[in-house]
Amino acid sequence: MKWALLKDLLKLLILFGVIWGVFVIFPIFPDKSVLEISLEKEEQLGEIIVDNILANTPGFEEIHTPALDSAIFKISERLIGQIGLTDYQYTIKVIDNTEINAFTLPGGNIFIYSGLLRFADNADEVAAVLAHEIGHVEKRHVVSKLIKEFGINLIFSILTGGDAVMLSELGKTAISTVFDRQQEKEADQYGLDLLADSGISPKSLAAFFRRLKRESGSYDESLEILMTHPHYNSRIKASIQYELPEDYKEVDFGIDWERVINSFSTGKE
Amino acid sequence: MEEESDYHPLPQPDEVTIREREDAMGAYLMMFAAVAAGLPLPIINLIASIVYYSINKSKSRFVHFHALHSLFAQIPTSILNAGLVFWTVRIFFFHSWEVNDYYIGYIWMVVIANLLYFIFSIIAAVKSRKGQFYYFLFFGRLSYQIVYRIKDEAEMKEAVNKPPA
Numbered sequence: 001m002k003w004a005l006l007k008d009l010l011k012l013l014i015l016f017g018v019i020w021g022v023f024v025i026f027p028i029f030p031d032k033s034v035l036e037i038s039l040e041k042e043e044q045l046g047e048i049i050v051d052n053i054l055a056n057t058p059g060f061e062e063i064h065t066p067a068l069d070s071a072i073f074k075i076s077e078r079l080i081g082q083i084g085l086t087d088y089q090y091t092i093k094v095i096d097n098t099e100i101n102a103f104t105l106p107g108g109n110i111f112i113y114s115g116l117l118r119f120a121d122n123a124d125e126v127a128a129v130l131a132h133e134i135g136h137v138e139k140r141h142v143v144s145k146l147i148k149e150f151g152i153n154l155i156f157s158i159l160t161g162g163d164a165v166m167l168s169e170l171g172k173t174a175i176s177t178v179f180d181r182q183q184e185k186e187a188d189q190y191g192l193d194l195l196a197d198s199g200i201s202p203k204s205l206a207a208f209f210r211r212l213k214r215e216s217g218s219y220d221e222s223l224e225i226l227m228t229h230p231h232y233n234s235r236i237k238a239s240i241q242y243e244l245p246e247d248y249k250e251v252d253f254g255i256d257w258e259r260v261i262n263s264f265s266t267g268k269e
Numbered sequence: 270m271e272e273e274s275d276y277h278p279l280p281q282p283d284e285v286t287i288r289e290r291e292d293a294m295g296a297y298l299m300m301f302a303a304v305a306a307g308l309p310l311p312i313i314n315l316i317a318s319i320v321y322y323s324i325n326k327s328k329s330r331f332v333h334f335h336a337l338h339s340l341f342a343q344i345p346t347s348i349l350n351a352g353l354v355f356w357t358v359r360i361f362f363f364h365s366w367e368v369n370d371y372y373i374g375y376i377w378m379v380v381i382a383n384l385l386y387f388i389f390s391i392i393a394a395v396k397s398r399k400g401q402f403y404y405f406l407f408f409g410r411l412s413y414q415i416v417y418r419i420k421d422e423a424e425m426k427e428a429v430n431k432p433p434a
Contacts, residue, residue, distance in 0.1 A: 001410070005410050008411075012345075016378055019377070020378040022374075023377040025370075
């Protein structure tokens with residue numbers, strides 16, 4: 001009887017061990033569908049969306065000045081150089097728009113509004129925002145969000161020449177940058193690590209958010225849980241409390257930020 | 270080697286009274302109420318089943334068996350559910366762990382374990398209402414061993430009815 005009992009117990013343990021193992025090896029989870037879109041497909045999707053937005057959104061125009069291009073190149077080169085192995089070919093574009101915003105589209109396409117550049121005090125703060133957006137790219141948050149919103153089939157239909165209305169909707173959703181709280185936290189963490197690796201103080205993010213908070217007024221703390229983005233306060237705290245590695249050495253960009261802003265702001269303000 | 274004589278004879282369905290059948294069935298059905306009330310605190314279910322067992326263990330062996338059987342079957346699902354609550358709290362409230370494939374796999378395992386528990390509990394409740402036995406894997410044998418095994422000589426003597434001298 002004891003042996004029979006042991007045998008039964010063993011059967012039970014094996015049964016549940018196998019069930020767990022099977023679901024670990026073949027996970028069934030909505031976010032995993034992101035794996036169904038290869039990086040090549042993501043790049044292709046990014047290209048289609050970017051072309052569509054640039055062609056069909058009135059006033060959505062890129063800005064180029066030698067000073068601006070050089071500054072963006074310097075900042076992005078420093079950050080991208082520290083990512084390590086990446087499958088993405090990053091493209092960073094500055095758009096003429098007074099809003100303080102930056103967003104990521106599939107395939108490593110990052111857009112920054114000129115309003116954000118004007119709002120930033122220096123190149124370090126822009127680097128902090130860019131590092132956060134790179135976090136969204138590397139963690140494949142945009143594709144995951146689009147799959148969640150539209151379903152994998154629609155994404156594939158767009159890739160194979162789906163209708164223009166759906167493509168426009170897809171673009172709007174991709175721009176709206178409403179990531180869930182966990183994704184924002186992941187991107188923040190990734191961004192802070194990247195800043196530290198690049199010799200840029202993670203506190204730049206805190207400085208940026210502090211001013212943003214001052215500008216937009218303070219929120220009731222209790223609202224934090226309801227927000228899709230972590231509240232400014234928690235982001236400021238995380239950036240201030242970030243533990244720098246022992247070999248951290250801050251390296252100045254040597255960019256005259258005021259000159260960069262003046263290069264594209266003349267006559268606009 | 271153990272023999273059949275080491276165990277008390279099992280009562281046949283026509284020997285089990287209606288009251289015993291209902292008490293035995295209650296052990297399984299009571300769990301559903303406890304599960305509903307206990308979520309997401311699995312420990313409440315366990316406490317409820319321990320209380321039910323304590324009240325019913327002194328009744329007939331048939332009732333004792335089913336109460337213990339139901340209690341034992343409750344333990345692994347309670348532990349698995351508690352594990353899931355703990356893991357989830359670590360991820361979403363303390364952010365110290367992250368959602369990974371092990372966590373997702375564990376959720377599925379817990380869902381399947383609970384489903385199996387519910388299905389088999391319903392079968393056991395129906396069988397016990399008919400005065401029959403139903404054995405879950407491992408827990409059935411364990412409960413039978415504990416409840417029906419004759420523990421000592423005195424108990425054996427006590428159990429034997431003799432004709433008048």
